Amino acid sequence: MIITREHFFSPSQINTVENCPYQWKSDRLHHPRITTDMKYANAGSVVHQSIAEFYKVIDQEPTKGTIKGTFKLILDRNWKASGLKGLDSRRDKSMSNFIKFECKRLDTWKQYKPTFVEQRMKVMINGINYHTIVDAYWEKDATIVDWKTGNLNSIGVSERIQGQVMKMVVEAYKKPVERVMFIALKIGLDLTMPATTYGFVEAKVKSIFERDRLNDFPKKRTSLCSWCGYSIRCAMEKRCLWM
């Protein structure tokens, strides 16, 4: 058994088991892993950090010009400091699509500045511990937003797991949530999570406990294997090198 009832489940852990149970087990057992290309993940972190910084300094009722100028200044500065190379088009798309989303929101939402940003939250629901980071939440609009800087263009199972965990956790803090939005900054799409139930997430977590009980962590080969730090160990396991 590699987990206890005290374990805290994050959306990314639940999604790792969903994508490849063997990879999750390897994480839990701290198996050695190879370094994979982190440039896209680093680019995503710079965009997230810049958005959080933007919300700290922007006025409660800014103009569209202030939104554009302030975000451009912050993202350009952070991008330069990060030393990221060859991803300028990703930076430019994230910048223009974030600014477009914010300008539209300024005219249509009840509250411009979020109630909180990049908030770590933990809670127990029905005997299961969850933890998550919420990118941004607006109480008057009862809305959670998660920024995506990769190739997302539709809501799949992993976004429903992530969105529903964030919704459950924020609601457990007595804050209303009517909408969970994923903003695909690379292509400029606003995606709203379809109705999802608590039972959907709970069933996923229960299946992890069951896998643990049975020690059932099979390898699941998908396109994600190219980004997996355990790819060499995974390919070599149970092979005898001297025969």
Ligand code: SF4
């Ligand atoms: S290489 Fe693929 S199958 Fe192997 S652990 Fe990683 S994700 Fe799973």
